[in-house]
Amino acid sequence: MRSDNKLAKILVQLDTGKTEDDEGYGNSSRTSKINKLQMDDGSQGMTGQVPGQRQVLELDELAFTQGSHFMANKRCQLPDGSFRKQRKGYEEVHVPALKQVPFEDKEELQPIDKLPKYVQPVFEGFKTLNRIQSRLWRSALESDENMLLCAPTGAGKTNVALLCMMREIGKHINEDGTINADDFKIIYVAPMKSLVQEMVGNFGRRLACYNLTVSELTGDHQLTREQIAATQVIVCTLKMGHHYT
Numbered sequence: 001m002r003s004d005n006k007l008a009k010i011l012v013q014l015d016t017g018k019t020e021d022d023e024g025y026g027n028s029s030r031t032s033k034i035n036k037l038q039m040d041d042g043s044q045g046m047t048g049q050v051p052g053q054r055q056v057l058e059l060d061e062l063a064f065t066q067g068s069h070f071m072a073n074k075r076c077q078l079p080d081g082s083f084r085k086q087r088k089g090y091e092e093v094h095v096p097a098l099k100q101v102p103f104e105d106k107e108e109l110q111p112i113d114k115l116p117k118y119v120q121p122v123f124e125g126f127k128t129l130n131r132i133q134s135r136l137w138r139s140a141l142e143s144d145e146n147m148l149l150c151a152p153t154g155a156g157k158t159n160v161a162l163l164c165m166m167r168e169i170g171k172h173i174n175e176d177g178t179i180n181a182d183d184f185k186i187i188y189v190a191p192m193k194s195l196v197q198e199m200v201g202n203f204g205r206r207l208a209c210y211n212l213t214v215s216e217l218t219g220d221h222q223l224t225r226e227q228i229a230a231t232q233v234i235v236c237t238l239k240m241g242h243h244y245t
Helices: 005-016 029-042 131-142 157-170 193-206 225-229 238-244
Strands: 083-087 090-094 186-190 214-217 233-237
Touching (some): 157 186, 157 193, 186 193, 186 238, 214 225, 233 238
Parallel strands (some): 214 233
Antiparallel strands (some): 083 090
């Protein structure tokens, strides 16, 4: 409507309530705005495109090479023993747990009382390590090699990390059983801040018998230089670990 002079006059009348016969009709701010818009529209050219630099996106190059991961199958084959239950507003699908893989030849769970004496207090209340821990305890406790453990939640990864901590702590134990707490630092990186507090409570409780200090280092909980010096185990997020190292 603004590009048509006749229609533009109607807009001015609706906005100001004045007609052409009224005083000050042509001096309204509305008229000046319309004239400015008309000038701006004219600067766009015949094609209606605003001049400037443009960038062409190659959508084919940005597409996933493996295609879409959308699950479009209408039928899904469930394992034997599965069953469904219709509930009000939803459906339950029960899938039986996987059967335990049989033990290999000479495979056995590592008893806690067969571990080194200085390690046993950390596993108070445990009789044996689980299968994953039993396979890894020698690598964690008797070597300084790098280790990559990928296992689901509840598989015992935290206890494997604790075995690695005990490897470092064991290097600084004196003959009388005391620990040179000022000679080492252990950094445990948690993926989320919510897990940091959980790990601080877990490690603090289990390492209390060694008189070691476990502290949290996150964006919400900072440590001074003196506090860091007095701490043996620092639990932090990845971001804070990069910041302080």
